Amino acid sequence: MIVGEQKPLEEIWNSIKDHKKVLVFGCNTCVAVCQQGGNKEAEILASMLRMKATQEGVEIEIKDSGIERQCEHEFFEKTEEEVDWAEAVLSTACGIGVQFMAEKYPKPVYPGLNTTFLGAVEELGVYTERCQACGNCGVGNFGGICPIARCAKRILNGPCGGSTMGKCEISKDVDCAWQLIVDRLKLLDKLDTYEALKPIKDWSTDRAGGPRKLVREDVKDDS
Amino acid sequence: MTAKTPSKLEKVLAAGHYAVTSECGPPRGSDPSGIVEKAELIKNHVDAINITDNQTSVCRTCSLAVCIRLKTMGLEPVLQMVTRDRNRIALMSDILGAAHWDIHNILCLSGDHQSFGDCAKGQNVHDLDSMQLLQTVRMMCDEGKFLGGDEIKRPPQMFAGAAANPFADPFEIRVARLAKKIKAGAQFIQTQCIYNLDKFEEWMQGVRDRGLHEETAIMAGLTPMKSAGMARYMKNRVPGMDVPDEVVKRLADTPKDKQAEEGIKMCIESIERLKECEGIRGFHIMAIEWEEKVPGIVEAAGLYPRPEV
Numbered sequence: 051m052i053v054g055e056q057k058p059l060e061e062i063w064n065s066i067k068d069h070k071k072v073l074v075f076g077c078n079t080c081v082a083v084c085q086q087g088g089n090k091e092a093e094i095l096a097s098m099l100r101m102k103a104t105q106e107g108v109e110i111e112i113k114d115s116g117i118e119r120q121c122e123h124e125f126f127e128k129t130e131e132e133v134d135w136a137e138a139v140l141s142t143a144c145g146i147g148v149q150f151m152a153e154k155y156p157k158p159v160y161p162g163l164n165t166t167f168l169g170a171v172e173e174l175g176v177y178t179e180r181c182q183a184c185g186n187c188g189v190g191n192f193g194g195i196c197p198i199a200r201c202a203k204r205i206l207n208g209p210c211g212g213s214t215m216g217k218c219e220i221s222k223d224v225d226c227a228w229q230l231i232v233d234r235l236k237l238l239d240k241l242d243t244y245e246a247l248k249p250i251k252d253w254s255t256d257r258a259g260g261p262r263k264l265v266r267e268d269v270k271d272d273s
Numbered sequence: 274m275t276a277k278t279p280s281k282l283e284k285v286l287a288a289g290h291y292a293v294t295s296e297c298g299p300p301r302g303s304d305p306s307g308i309v310e311k312a313e314l315i316k317n318h319v320d321a322i323n324i325t326d327n328q329t330s331v332c333r334t335c336s337l338a339v340c341i342r343l344k345t346m347g348l349e350p351v352l353q354m355v356t357r358d359r360n361r362i363a364l365m366s367d368i369l370g371a372a373h374w375d376i377h378n379i380l381c382l383s384g385d386h387q388s389f390g391d392c393a394k395g396q397n398v399h400d401l402d403s404m405q406l407l408q409t410v411r412m413m414c415d416e417g418k419f420l421g422g423d424e425i426k427r428p429p430q431m432f433a434g435a436a437a438n439p440f441a442d443p444f445e446i447r448v449a450r451l452a453k454k455i456k457a458g459a460q461f462i463q464t465q466c467i468y469n470l471d472k473f474e475e476w477m478q479g480v481r482d483r484g485l486h487e488e489t490a491i492m493a494g495l496t497p498m499k500s501a502g503m504a505r506y507m508k509n510r511v512p513g514m515d516v517p518d519e520v521v522k523r524l525a526d527t528p529k530d531k532q533a534e535e536g537i538k539m540c541i542e543s544i545e546r547l548k549e550c551e552g553i554r555g556f557h558i559m560a561i562e563w564e565e566k567v568p569g570i571v572e573a574a575g576l577y578p579r580p581e582v
Contacts, residue, residue, distance in 0.1 A: 202386050203384075203397065206402050207403075207457075209450075210383050211436065211441045211465060211512075212385070212512035212513045213442045214442055215442060219389075220386045228443075232445070244446055245449050245452055245456070247404060247408070247453060247456055250361075250401055250408070250420065
């Protein structure tokens with residue numbers, strides 16, 4: 051899922067304070083799983099901003115609402131009226147939702163979250179990165195662990211010389227992806243595959259190739 | 274064994290001598306006088322001088338410019354190149370730039386993470402990794418081709434090397450990792466600084482068991498300790514460094530004003546011991562900002578005079 055983290059209140063306040071009617075708009079799917087940016091969090095954020103407005107002596111009307119996903123047209127239908135009311139929207143979706151809203155409505159849309167990464171729920175309250183959407187998945191060659199997302203140097207023929215006691219050279223809090231890969235290969239009785247040189251990667255399917263687009267002709271609605 | 278490139282380092286190794294290299298870090302400014310002085314200090318006692326590439330991710334004059342400087346002084350540089358800062362276009366372009374100046378040695382590295390340096394907020398590139406850079410160098414030299422497949426007019430002639438750190442984890446793949454670097458094209462290896470000789474010898478045993486010491490020239494890396502404080506710092510703060518307690522203790526038990534001398538002595542003892550280790554073909558003496566000590570170490574270790582090749 052897409053993991054997000056709410057921006058500092060001060061930064062949010064500075065983005066909206068000059069508007070008169072602001073809608074705090076939640077997105078209740080990915081980011082809501084890490085209890086950031088969901089419809090409930092949008093409600094809490096709206097009341098914090100109202101308090102902030104009172105403290106600052108600024109006259110501003112703040113409402114909250116939200117939908118299931120801000121990255122699909124159909125979910126917006128039932129909230130058209132609330133969005134129309136607002137002079138500006140504070141979207142607490144990931145960066146995708148923020149941009150999708152901005153494309154739909156001719157009014158300012160500000161991000162309430164920092165989109166942090168594509169990750170997993172390791173345990174309640176702990177989320178960790180797993181994928182960088184490089185567009186050509188090779189985790190099968192690495193025992194099911196992605197060195198692109200999880201090695202600080204995205205080394206395909208690792209580990210580097212900085213791996214110590216299972217940890218990455220950048221921090222004792224970060225696992226060395228290549229230690230994990232070697233451990234996994236051992237578990238799968240495939241350590242012999244370690245010595246195969248991984249070829250130079252074609253990054254054209256990654257961000258390097260420009261903005262990406264996927265078209266499924268078979269499911270496309272041409273009507 | 275005969276040398277395949279005009280590299281003096283390769284020729285020394287091919288002739289069966291112990292090779293000796295050292296390294297110098299480029300300045301944090303544009304004044305060449307310091308690096309010229311460092312090179313002058315060591316030039317008669319080493320076969321080649323590594324020029325580091327923004328080591329520890331601190332921005333400095335580029336390795337290539339300093340290698341060219343050494344070349345114009347009639348010296349033999351080893352161009353260190355990390356994959357952290359440049360994509361494949363820039364890497365190949367710099368390799369050609371080095372070949373333009375007839376620089377015949379290259380050491381392919383991934384580089385320390387940028388968070389250690391003075392540009393911690395910067396991007397890292399890692400379009401290739403160190404092994405893929407080795408493959409690229411060998412392709413450019415041996416096949417005379419760019420990665421894209423086009424022909425290179427006057428291909429580079431380079432003796433291609435890599436680093437090996439026998440002390441990093443997981444230890445069990447450290448021999449396999451060397452095999453992989455050899456497969457990628459490493460003609461010589463310069464190891465991480467060796468302080469834990471027992472562990473290094475254990476690694477070398479694994480290397481010899483697979484005959485890898487005959488497929489590449491392994492040069493043992495050594496850095497003399499200046500003080501007990503430096504030993505503690507290397508032990509606790511430098512990633513992938515294995516400094517046994519007895520090394521720290523021996524320095525700490527030495528009076529402060531004699532610790533540097535003791536550090537030099539320990540370095541010479543290590544070289545003497547490593548000469549007995551089958552498969553060691555040379556020594557890479559990295560006297561960090563202490564270049565003036567290199568001649569004395571080389572002489573005391575019986576590695577002087579350097580052979581004419």
